[in-house]
Amino acid sequence: MKEIKVACRCLCFFILGLRWPCRSDIRRRTTCRKDFTKWALHRVSVIRRAVFLLYARYDFSLSRSGLSLGLLLFCNLLHSAEATIAVAANFRETAQEIAQRLESTSPHRFTIISGSTGKLVSQALYGAPFDVVMAADEARPLKLIDEGLATMNARRTYALGEVGLWWPGKTPPFGIIELNELSPRSVCLANPALAPYGAAAWSLLEQSGLDVEWLAGGVRVDNVNLVAGMVAQKQSRAGFVARASIAAMMRKGDLALDDQSILWLSSEAAIQQDLVLMKRAEDNPAAQWWVEQLFEAPIQHLLKSHGYQLPKEEHSQ
Template sequence: MLPSPKHPLTLALLVLLPSLSMADEVKVAVAANFQQPLEEIAKSFKQDTGNTLLISAGSTGKLFTQIQNGAPFEVMISADSKTPKKLVKSELALADTQFTYAKGQLVLWSADSTKVDAAGAVLKSASYSHLAVGNPKTAPYGAAAFEALDKLGLTSTVSAKLVQGENIMQVQQFVESGNAELGFVALSQVYKDGKITKGSAWIVPASLYSPLTQDAVLLKKGEDNPAATALLNYLKGNKAKSIMHSYGYLD
């Protein structure tokens, strides 16, 4: 026998169901450098809105190709501003939703806490055999690394030592596993709350590479999902910004 409309259980369900019906999922394509911060933001976002993020991380270029090929992503959180613009131009994203959520920083990093000096002079030394970098064609941080090497006049010197990763997370894995003594990664991967969390690192001067301006955009497949729009708005808010700052991102 079903409870009557006046039954306490029925009243409780009637109160609860509207809030449950508002909760939704958002399929998010995120650049590898921002995966960890986004996972932390996702917890706060769910607590505040009830909405869940389904996160797929990878190199910006690879995610762009997946979206072109029909991947069901609703929001793109890129490691650059060019890729969201390309998505808009291809009519795969909505132009008026694109915005810069953060600016990233490039670091030279080693899992060895004594390896990298405060001026990055280790790059010019003979104390390492392999230097990991992201694929410059698909990973903006990889492109920034090559730009920095060029400005330092080290491109030809280190060319025989280079180990290329598909994305910035793979670069970190190369260094952590010992397959490369050094690697160029995003500061967010090795930094939290004002300090390097593991190994040693040199924050590459911003003058050595083009700004890592990172944009987000609503994809066409998310235009009818209020939770997708809510996520983009959330990224502009103080809670999300505070998390980003804790990982070394700049406004």
């Protein structure tokens, strides 16, 4: 019974301690709520650790440890949180797998929203309830910071993407200028105004020396994932794709392709992908956990296997 008494005392201590820190001071209510949230979450963590220590110290049977187990579940429930993660289209499959992993190892839950970086940031500027925005460039996260929706110290580079020219039937090496063999309507890229991968592709096309009229005739779609689909389905003869998009299609069995059959252009157009933790999520433990875990070894290994370069590797080259 000793361990059950200890667990009861812990629970009573926690419940009796749940009082408003400064109830009488109405003017400081907003500040107090933030302080109270941090204080309460800390206390939950302490109680959870106490229960785990009880299990480690005593050989509990199921019948004798029911109260402690209930207390642990109660603390997990209070400590859990939800976060909405907005991710660039090229990162959708990877983000979904990260969410599954983190949900299996924590009480937190994540909702993944994907789309072109331009559209996601526009939605955030108009009040979309995103907790973390994972862009496919560095410029748009800075815009969120400039608008006061995120802070500079909440911005980090989480991956480096690669763009390539996929031209089925054409084997590298070849030059982008050779696209003039095709009709511009048979060449696809993501919309440069919305998608950083499209902007990178457009910059390479302009530098290639292709005729201006030819450039104006290219097919543009909302995001880089759609480009890979159009080329795979033979709706386009060639297209500028993301390595991560191709890797995702190959993992799902939607595409059988030799990686060397694509002209990868990372040396000319490595794409820095930045994230920001929004100010609205500064006290959201799920959003903070997401950002922290992105830079831990298991998730870093996952990013590499999904076709991304890691920033520190790029800087060391």
